[in-house]
Amino acid sequence: MVVSGYKEKEGESLTPFYNLITTKSAWLKHSVKPWLKTGTEDELASRPYNTERILHYAAALQLVSRKTTIPVPRLIDFGKNDDGTAWIELERPRGVWLDAVGDQCRMPAGKKHVADGGECDECDRIARANARRFIAEEVVPQLNSLTSDTTGLDGVVIPPLWVQFHTKTAYWPSKKSASGQQEYVFCHGNLHGHSIMMHAETLHVLKIVDWEDAGYFPPEFQLWSVERSDYEDLYENDEQRKRLMALMM
Numbered sequence: 001m002v003v004s005g006y007k008e009k010e011g012e013s014l015t016p017f018y019n020l021i022t023t024k025s026a027w028l029k030h031s032v033k034p035w036l037k038t039g040t041e042d043e044l045a046s047r048p049y050n051t052e053r054i055l056h057y058a059a060a061l062q063l064v065s066r067k068t069t070i071p072v073p074r075l076i077d078f079g080k081n082d083d084g085t086a087w088i089e090l091e092r093p094r095g096v097w098l099d100a101v102g103d104q105c106r107m108p109a110g111k112k113h114v115a116d117g118g119e120c121d122e123c124d125r126i127a128r129a130n131a132r133r134f135i136a137e138e139v140v141p142q143l144n145s146l147t148s149d150t151t152g153l154d155g156v157v158i159p160p161l162w163v164q165f166h167t168k169t170a171y172w173p174s175k176k177s178a179s180g181q182q183e184y185v186f187c188h189g190n191l192h193g194h195s196i197m198m199h200a201e202t203l204h205v206l207k208i209v210d211w212e213d214a215g216y217f218p219p220e221f222q223l224w225s226v227e228r229s230d231y232e233d234l235y236e237n238d239e240q241r242k243r244l245m246a247l248m249m
């Protein structure tokens, strides 16, 4: 089936975390080794937890697909290599990133919001409203129902990037609840317009992807936004970051 607006290209791309190979039907993500630079001096060096992030992605998909109805990409396989890197293969959803919905009008011919079918604020608005409602009503309540008495996932705590970004505290120990209660909730950790994939025609949520930063955290960590600027604000909010970090110690 050809879905209009399906724009993500096939090929290979390198980030500070992983190498991503995109084919017609699959994504293959491969963690990069910690010392591997991405290119010029100006670019970011690789981050800690590259291997763990790939393994967390697989563990999170298994947990979420087993215990909730949250739509996630199908996990084909994953594993660790002899050199310490890890890989994950996923079925590639046929959708469009929420942040890219407004690149063109998604309505059928004859019902276009804009005459030339180009950039469309109305499609962007509809898609973000649908995503906001779906996450608030379907995703977050189900994530909050997954609880633990220990932070992190499988013994490793990967702080969300918006907490980690301005701090030198890169490694957090796994923490056990002092009360013995299941007080920590499962968080996606990076839920925004480029981890939410939309159906290009209905403009409803198709899949929630990129679970590399997922894990159990205090409920205050259950933060997300479908608005680009609001999500970027998470990175800039010093007061919030300090408060969240204190909860983890």
Ligand SMILES: [Zn+2]
Pocket: 104, 105, 106, 107, 112, 113, 114, 120, 121, 122, 123, 124
């Ligand atoms: Zn439109």
